[in-house]
Amino acid sequence: MHGTQVHDTQQPVISVRNLWKVFGPKAARVPGSAELGALSRRELMDRTGCTAAVRDIDFDVAPGEVFVVMGLSGSGKSTLVxxxxxxVEPTAGEVIFEGEDILACDPKxxxxxxxxxxxxxxxxxxxxxxxxxxxxxxxxxxxxGVAKAERTKRAKEVIELVGLGGYEMSYPDQLSGGMQQRVGLARALAVDPDVLLFDEPFSALDPLIRRDMQSEVIRLHREVGKTMVFITHDLSEALKLGDRILIMRDGALVQIGTGDELVAAPADDYVRDFVRDVPRSHVLTLKWIMRPPRDDDPLDGPELGPDVVVREATRSVLAAEKPVKVVRDGELLGIVGDEEILSVIAGGSDS
Amino acid sequence: MAATSSSPVSRTLPRVHIVVRDRGRIVLGILAVWLLLWVFLRGMHTLALGGAQLTSVHHWFNNLNDVIGANRNSNPVFLYFFNYIRLFVDEFVIFVQSVIAQPSFGRPLPLIGWLGVVALVGFVSYAVANIRVAVLATAGFFVLGLQGLWRESMDTLALTLAAVIISLVIGIPLGIWAGLSDRFARLITPVLDFMQIMPSFVYLAPLTLFFLIGPASATIATLIYAAPPVIRLTAHGIRSAPHDTVEAGESLGSTRTQMLTKVLLPAAKRTIVLGVNQTIMAALAMVTIAALIDAPGLGKTVIKALQTLDVGTAFNAGLAIVVMAIVLDRVTTAAADRGRRRPNRIVLLAGAAATVFAIWLSYTYLWAAEFDARLDIGSTIVLWAGEATDWVQSTLAPVTNGIKDAFTWVLIDPLQALLADSPWWLVAVAIVAISVVIGSVRAAIVSAVCLGLLVATGLWSDGMTTLASTLVATVFTMVIGVVVGVWMGRSQRADRVIRPVLDAAQTMPAFVYLVPFLALFAASRFTAIAAAVVYAAPVAVKIVADGIRGVSATTVEAAVASGSSTWQTITKVQLPMSVRALTLATNQGLIYVLSMVVVGGLVGAGALGYDVVAGFSQGQLYGKGLAAGIAIVLLGVMLDRLTQAAANRTQRGGSR
Known part of the structure; x- marks a missing residue:
């Protein structure tokens, strides 16, 4: 799943443009004003009594993509979704879904x-x-308004799909947290939507169950191929699930990118701080650690693709007598030797 | 009531202590000055009024009553509004009565006889709850028949049902509205608060002005008293539907109607059923009291017996009220707690068939319609209770009289002397001053207005007598409340044992409490006070217990870890931290005590309660009774506002 790029040729499912959500009195004046919009959260609160939960956010979600929005609590990610x-009614901006502006829709x-x-x-x-x-x-x-027989049939199929077969007649309070969330997942899948939105779905679950559920989402994504927007505060979850990740801070967008882009090229210190503890060898791909070939490099070593994750390349690079060539479509992009691999694995601090 | 406080916020602690000690000293100073002046001024300007004496205000009320009586059928407001309400409610009550209680449709007996009613009660209990309460309900209603009080019981039930049905038809939609709309909730909450602080007694008098004495007034009084709980709890249930669930419903595209019927109401169902339970219990309590304005049923039997000091009969009828209260409470509580278990459909069908058959039998055959008088344990109960009372009063007299006299002499008399024998202006100034010190300026203004109006009612002296009884009873209520409440708050086991008893005690109509105390202490002020304490203690105990329990376990643990003894933990940590609960308990205790002290007018408490009762029975005292009702409301509002202000003040950490 990793490394899927947004294909420029494809129409995005969701396009968000200049989206604002401001809570407080006379909220609508904040997005329009360049001066107020530039204030920090504290200053804005003091000046206007307003809180900007979402500030001027832009992004596109491609069909079939798992798009993760990540931030600490209070960063506005739940409001955004x-x-x-x-x-939550946005204060200003556009949300275009399949060419239609959702903010312009009437209630029906x-x-x-x-x-x-x-x-x-x-x-x-x-x-x-x-x-x-x-x-x-x-x-x-x-x-x-689906007839009872039909909706029950569909519900049973989906319950089977999320692995809850046999619990059809149980009540929520008789189920564990993980199972309850499977019910929540099944309820969402039952209506066969184009887009699935997840609001920190696994935060309330135990770590082991969380891992199960993450795998479950990956499996379901493979099987049903829905577009997903996934909110989390957990970086490892974001890296595990997300094709692309949007990092939010105080309501504003800090960086959008694939997992390896965030780790290898953080946009600022905030993101760098965030990704500091990530095991880099699990995320970085060879293209981020290769170096240009030097004249004295032997060029008859084994070949690997630029999107191979470091961890998976480690064994073959270290086993090879000669440095590994990073090649895409027959073109030599760079060289990876023992030194490059070891600096990542040993936790070399920066790229 | 003296406000002692310390704030959990350590930063403000030193200052709070100073303020509190000052406040206590100021109150003591006011009392000292009052006492000193009392010595010189006692007996002056007391505004005392003899039993048959009337003031111009009372005459004016009498006239008002006469004028309304004369124009009842010509004034358009009455012709097209009040009379229609009365007519509708009357017809409805008579209809319910004709089904289960009174001869009707040219028959010498109601449509459904005892067998039918017992079967129906059992069946309905099974259908809404479970087989256990169904058995209890059937047995309970059978006992009512055995007591020889079938018709009275059915009258009470009919009135209760009529009032409950109207309450629910009005109350549940209002509750839903209040649950959905913030604006409506803001509008209705103060109204509900006011309806709840008024002693149930005082609805009666003004209502008779508009709806005459009789079942219509009784039912309307009952529904005013009984509707607030279901309105409140319905709104609360809807508001406390889990936020995620509501949002999930919204995100799936529910319409407003779908949201209400498929998400909010099902989620609120249990709370609403609890509201129905409280409404039923309030209705039963009020229907028995409404006997004072000629509502038929068990209450009437009790009142007649109380007035003739016939403890045996009062006990038997009181027991019947208790039995009915237990049945109604258990069935509705079990209905709320049932959860998802559904009764077996086959049993349900069979039960329905059997019930229809029993109803048919009771419609057709005399033995199933009228309870067999030979199966009578009622007269035995009356006899035994009467004999037991005689024995208690003759044998235990030294003990009971000793207790009674000691309390009367040490507490009641001095306080009453201080309040009732001081010049009215002195009392008023003292109370307003105390209001400023322990409450707020606003509370003091309320006190001043209430006291001024109390003077205007012409019942100042009676009002002070009632106030004295109320204060004494409240002090005892709070002593019990704190001791038992702390015990329950600290011991899970004590809580488990005591709480059901308190719950049961709270469901009993006020009346019932008078009977045993009448047996023990005969008719006196002390009897009413003792009954009031027992009536008000459960609510105070519960609030204190919840307050103590609400103190953060970590704080208590920290206190214990630093070596506090149990006594120190209670007095230095748990009580100060639940000071809000203590003031709230005082507030509730006062309201309960006041309503009971007033009912105590029936058993020799005299004063305002007696004025109200006398107003119902004697035409020329009608105006005085009405004024007494108003005086009770004034006292209630004053005490409520004052304790609320004190509570708010302690909540703010006492700093001002």
Whole structure:
């Protein structure tokens, strides 16, 4: 999954332009004003009594992509994802979904979009406690007006898909947290949406279960191929799941890029700080550590692609007598020797 | 009530101590000056009024009553508004009565006889709750028949049901509205607060002005008293639906109606059923009290017996009220707690068939319609209770009289002398001054206005007597509240044992408490005070216990770790940190005590309570009774505002 680029030729599923969400009195004046927009969070609060949860954010999400929004708590990431379907009404900006401006939709159209195009998975699951699993999963279909037999059939399929077969008649409070979140996932999948939104879905789960659920999402993504927007505060989760990652701080965008781009070329100290503890050999690919060939390099060593992760290349590079050539489409891009590999593995601090 | 406080915020601690000590000293100073002046001025300007004496205000109320009576059928407001309400409510009550309680449709008996009612009660209990409470309900209603009080019980039930049905029809939609709309919630909350601080008693008098004495007034009074809990709890249930769940419903594209019917109401269902439970219990309590304005049923039997000091009969009827309260409470509580278990459908169908058959039997055959008088344990209960009372009063008299006299002599008399024998202006100045010190300037203004109006009602002296009883009872309530509350707050086991008892005690109508105390202490002020303490203690105990429990476990652990003894932990950590709960408990205790002290007018407490009761029974005292009702409200508002202000003040850490 890693390294998937946004293909310029492809129409993005979601385009967000200049999106603002300001909480507080007379919030609408903040996005329009260059002066207020430039203030820090504290200054803005003192001056206007407003908080800008989302500041002037732009990004595109490509079809089939897993797009991760990452930031610490309070950075505005949950607000951002809620702005996409107007669970939180944005203050200014554009959200274009398949060519349609969501912010311009009337309530009926918006409801239709929520019923058919989007589905969301919540941090605390948001299940209906008075309904059993199958009725929870079928809820989205029920409010659309799907007949009972049909929606139950569909719900059972999805329950099977998320590995909850046999628990159809259980109630949420009889299930573990991980299982409850599978129900939340199934409910989202049941309506067969174009886009799945995840709001820190695994933060409330134990580490082991979290890992299971992450693998589950990767598996489901492979099987059903939905576009996903995934919110998390956990960098390793972001790196594991995300094709691309958007890092937010105080409501503003700090950097967008693939995992290896963030680790290898952080945009500023904030991001650098963030990625400091990441095991670099797990994320960086050869293209980030190769060096230009020198005249005395023997050029008859083994060949590897530029997108091979360092960890996977380690054994072959160290085993080879001669430095490894990094080659794409027959073109020699660079050279990787023992020294380059070891500096990454030994935790060489900077690139 | 003296506000002792210290703030958990250590930064403000030193200052708070100074302020608190000062405040206590100022209050003591005011009391000392008052006492000193009392010695010289006692007996002057006391505004005392004899039992049959009336003031111009009372005459004016009498006239008002006459004028309204004369124009009831010509004034358009009455013709097209009040009379229609009365007519509708009357018809509804009579309809319910005709089904289960009173002869109707040309029959000598109601439509459904005892067998039918018992079967129906059992079936409904099973359908909404479970088999255990169904058995309890069936047995309970059978006991009502055995007590020889079937018709009275059914009258009480019919009135309660009528009031509850109207309460729910009005209350649940209002509650939903208040749950969805912040603006409406802001509008209705103060109204509900006011409805709840008024002693149930005082609704009665003004209502009779508009709806006459009789079942309509009784039912309307009941529904005013009983509707607030279901409105409040419905709104609360809707508001506390889990945020994620609501958002999930929204994100899937629910319409507003779908949101309400599929997400909010199901999520709030348990809370709403609890509201229904409280509404039913409030309605039952009020229906028994409404006997004072001629509502039929068990309450009437109790009142008649109390007025003739016939403890045996009062006990039997009081027991019937308790039985009915237990049945209604258990069934509705079990309905709220049932969760997802559904009753077996086959059993349900069979039960329905059997119930229909029993109803048919009770419609057709006399033995199933009228409870067999030979199966009577009621007269035995009356006899035994009467004999037991006689025995207690003749044998234990030295003990009970000793207790009674000691309390009366040491506490009640001196306080009453201070309040009622001082010149009215002295009392007023002292109370306003104390309001400023322990409450706020606003509370003092409220106190001044209330006291001024109290003078205007012409019942100052009676008001002070009632206030004295209320204060004594509140002090005892708080002593019990703190001791038991601390015990419960500290011991899980004590809580487990005591809490169900308190819950049960709280569901009992106020009336019932008078009977045993009447047996022990005969008719006196002390009897009413003792009953009031027992009536008000459960709510105070619970609030204190919750407050103590709410103190952060870490703080308590830190205190213990630094070597505090149990006593030190309680007095230096747990009580100061739950000072908010203590003032709240005082506030609630006062309200409960006041309403009970007033009901105590029936058993010799005299003063305002007696004025109200006398107003219902004697035409020329109607105006005085109405004024007494107003005086009670004034006292209630004053005490409530003052304790609320004191509570808010302690909450702010006492700094001002």
């Amino acid at each position: 809620r702005c996409l379907t107007r669970l 159209r918006l409801r239709d979009l929520r019923r058919h195009k989007f589905a969301m998975v919540f941090q605390h699951f948001g299940l209906l406690p008075h309904r059993c699993v199958v009725d929870n999963v079928a809820y989205g279909l029920e409010i659309r």
